[in-house]
Amino acid sequence: MIEVIYALAGIGILFNFLGGIGLVRFPDVYTRLHAETKCTTFGSIFIVLAILLYELVNWSTNSWVMSFHSIIALIALIITNPAGAHAIARAAHRSGVHPKEAVVDSYEKVKR
Amino acid sequence: MKAFVITSAACFIFYLVLTAGSGAIGLWSIYEIIAGLLLSIIVGFVSQKYVGGRMSKKALDPMRWMRFFVYLIYPLFWEMLKSNVDVAIRVITMDIHPGIVKIDSKQNNDIGVTLLANSITLTPGTLTVDVDEKNNLYVHWIDVKKKQPKTEDVCGKMADWVRRITQ
Numbered sequence: 001m002i003e004v005i006y007a008l009a010g011i012g013i014l015f016n017f018l019g020g021i022g023l024v025r026f027p028d029v030y031t032r033l034h035a036e037t038k039c040t041t042f043g044s045i046f047i048v049l050a051i052l053l054y055e056l057v058n059w060s061t062n063s064w065v066m067s068f069h070s071i072i073a074l075i076a077l078i079i080t081n082p083a084g085a086h087a088i089a090r091a092a093h094r095s096g097v098h099p100k101e102a103v104v105d106s107y108e109k110v111k112r
Numbered sequence: 113m114k115a116f117v118i119t120s121a122a123c124f125i126f127y128l129v130l131t132a133g134s135g136a137i138g139l140w141s142i143y144e145i146i147a148g149l150l151l152s153i154i155v156g157f158v159s160q161k162y163v164g165g166r167m168s169k170k171a172l173d174p175m176r177w178m179r180f181f182v183y184l185i186y187p188l189f190w191e192m193l194k195s196n197v198d199v200a201i202r203v204i205t206m207d208i209h210p211g212i213v214k215i216d217s218k219q220n221n222d223i224g225v226t227l228l229a230n231s232i233t234l235t236p237g238t239l240t241v242d243v244d245e246k247n248n249l250y251v252h253w254i255d256v257k258k259k260q261p262k263t264e265d266v267c268g269k270m271a272d273w274v275r276r277i278t279q
Contacts, residue, residue, distance in 0.1 A: 015196060022203040030239060030252045031210055035203055038236040042196045065133035072129065082233035082240075089241045089252060093212075103211035103256040107241055110250070 001057050005050050012046030015039045028100040029092045037085040041077060048074045120156030124148055176277055183273045191235045191268060199236040202254065211256040215263050217247045218271045224278035225249075231274065232267050 022035020048070045055063040093107060127148035128140060135141025170176060202208055219225045225247050229240040232251060239252040251266055263271045 015200065018200045018203050022199070025203060025206060026208070028210075030241075031208060031254060033239055034199060034236055034252075034254050038192075038234065039196060039199060039203075041234065042192055042236070061139075062133055064139055068129050068132050078234070079230075082230040085233050086229065086240050089239055093241055099210050099212060099252065101208070101210060103209050104259045105212045106214040107212040107250040110242075110244070 001053075005053050005057070008046050008050035008053065012043040012050065015043035015046070019043065029097055030089055030099050033085050033089055037081050041081045044077055045074065116156045116160040119160055120152045123152035123155045127152060170278070179273070179277050183270075183277060187268065187270050187273050188231055188234065191270065195235045195237045199254065208254055209256050210252065210254050211259075212241060212250055212252050213256060213259065213261050213266070215249050215251055215261060215266050217243070217249045218263055218275055219247055219278070221278060224274050227278065228267070228271060228274045231270050235267070238266055 016039065019035050019039030022039065023032050026032045026035055051070045052067055055067050098108070099105060128145075131144045131148065132139045134144050137145065217225055217228055219228060225243055229243060229249060232238045232249065233240050237254045240249055241252050242250045244250075253261075253266060258265060
C-alpha cells in the first residue's frame with residue numbers, strides 16, 4: 001500500500017516540477033500560464049489523493065480533520081485556479097502583450 | 113424564508129466540515145456547534161436576498177448533479193490527464209505553435225459558459241482569454257491545428273456535456 005502512496009505523491013511532485021520548468025522555458029506570458037497554473041493543479045490533485053490514501057491506511061480520530069481540509073483545499077484550488085489564469089491572460093492582452101510566435105490571433109481585432 | 117433556511121444550512125454544514133475533530137459530541141465540541149449556529153444564522157440573514165433571487169429550480173434536480181459528477185470524472189479528468197502529459201512533453205521538447213482562436217461555446221446561459229470556460233482552462237493546452245456577448249470564447253491554444261476551429265477541435269465532447277448539465 002505504501003508504494004501506491006509514494007507513486008501518487010511522486011506523480012504529483014513530477015507534474016509540479018515540470019510546471020516550474022515550463023515557467024522558465026516558455027517564451028511569453030500565455031504559454032507560461034499554461035505550464036504554471038495547470039500542471040500545478042493536476043499535480044496537487046495527485047498529492048491530495050496521496051494524503052487521503054495515507055489517512056485511510058493509518059486511520060485515527062484526527063484523520064477526519066486532515067482529509068476534510070485537504071479536500072476543501074483541492075476544491076478551492078480547482079475553482080480559483082482557472083479563474084486566476086483567465087484574469088491574468090485577459091489583463092495581459094488588454095494591456096498590449098501580444099502572444100509571441102503566434103500562428104493566429106483572433107482576439108486582436110475585437111473592439112474593447 | 114426558504115432562501116434563508118437553505119443558505120444557513122449550507123453555511124452550517126460547511127462550518128462543521130471545517131471544524132471536524134474538535135471535540136466529543138460526534139466529532140465536534142459544544143462551543144464550535146454554538147458558534148457555527150450563530151454565525152450561519154447571521155450569514156443566512158444577511159445574504160438571503162442575493163442567494164435566493166438567483167437560485168433556479170434546475171439546481172435542485174438530482175439528475176443534473178449526477179451528470180455533473182460523471183462529467184467531472186470521465187470527460188474532464190480524462191482530458192486533463194491526456195493533455196497534462198502532452199504539455200509536459202512540450203515543456204521538454206519546446207514544440208509549440210501558440211495562437212488565440214475563436215470558438216462558438218454552444219451555450220445559452222451564464223452558468224454553462226462559466227463551467228465550459230473553466231473546464232477549457234483546466235485542461236492544459238487551452239486557456240480561455242475572454243468571452244463576448246454572443247457567448248463566443250476566445251481561447252489561447254498552445255498547438256493551433258486549424259485557424260478557424262470548430263468547438264470539438266478545442267474541447268472535445270465537453271461542450272455537449274455542459275449543455276446537457278445546465279440547460
